Amino acid sequence: MSATPLHVVKVGGAVVENPAELEAFLDGFAALDGAKILVHGGGRTATEVAGRLGVPTRMVAGRRVTDPGMLRVVTMVYAGLVNKTVIASLGKRGVRALGLCGADLDCIRGQRRPPVDMPGEGMVDFGCVGDVTSVQADAFAGILADGAVPVVAPLIHDGEGNLLNTNADTIASKVAAGLAAAGYAVTLTFCFEKPGVLSDPSDDSSVIPVIDPAGFERLLAEGTVSGGMVPKLTGAFSSLKAGVAEVVITSASALRGGTRIIP
Numbered sequence: 001m002s003a004t005p006l007h008v009v010k011v012g013g014a015v016v017e018n019p020a021e022l023e024a025f026l027d028g029f030a031a032l033d034g035a036k037i038l039v040h041g042g043g044r045t046a047t048e049v050a051g052r053l054g055v056p057t058r059m060v061a062g063r064r065v066t067d068p069g070m071l072r073v074v075t076m077v078y079a080g081l082v083n084k085t086v087i088a089s090l091g092k093r094g095v096r097a098l099g100l101c102g103a104d105l106d107c108i109r110g111q112r113r114p115p116v117d118m119p120g121e122g123m124v125d126f127g128c129v130g131d132v133t134s135v136q137a138d139a140f141a142g143i144l145a146d147g148a149v150p151v152v153a154p155l156i157h158d159g160e161g162n163l164l165n166t167n168a169d170t171i172a173s174k175v176a177a178g179l180a181a182a183g184y185a186v187t188l189t190f191c192f193e194k195p196g197v198l199s200d201p202s203d204d205s206s207v208i209p210v211i212d213p214a215g216f217e218r219l220l221a222e223g224t225v226s227g228g229m230v231p232k233l234t235g236a237f238s239s240l241k242a243g244v245a246e247v248v249i250t251s252a253s254a255l256r257g258g259t260r261i262i263p
């Protein structure tokens, strides 16, 4: 029997937080044939809501320090406002979607990250931030078998009652790997506001069509890829190693073309 094709799509914060771009993306996502899972970000809204609530935002090397106050904000924003906005928009398109974070159905577990030595910053405790340790493929498979679309907010749990904030690109990579291990033929697509990985980040026509591990090392060393692109590429290579069939980084409005990541 051939493996069931599955699309795992990650959509970035800048897209979900711009109503026109979100609508264009969801048109394309709704039109994808077959089984699919959506993972979303939402960091900019979290920063805005935190500001309104008087919770200070601290970012170190592009990553959010998540103290208990910030965890409350990201839980409200990611698993509440952003997730339900996406679900309602999918419903308008006839897509039956089910919103989840990693604690729902115990679908994604992790452990709290210990303090890390950050260049120029010393030891940084990122707080309630987690690294994924397991994905329950069965939980996702059950939803897919019901013909529904899981929509995942970027929070996981430790099984001891604690929620943990986690990078959405990493979650998408781990979910894709977990479902590949369970026998699906997985295509992982990272969608964001640019047309792919660019050789000149200020020039949208400079899309790099294919990146392999040696190319990634070179782009990192040159500083051509940085910030939020690094977890996408790291996750792309680790998911390929774990059996994901295809990985693409592309524009949220096109959902095709862009940069193909190869082992």
Ligand code: ADP
Binding pocket: 011, 012, 013, 014, 041, 169, 191, 192, 193, 194, 196, 197, 198, 199, 200, 201, 224, 225, 226, 227, 228, 229
């Ligand atoms: P998202 O919420 O979509 O994951 P991120 O901000 O985490 O967004 O990551 C995408 C960002 O990565 C882009 O907005 C861009 O600023 C940055 N980036 C760094 N290097 C590159 C590159 N070579 N090509 C494209 N984008 C890049």
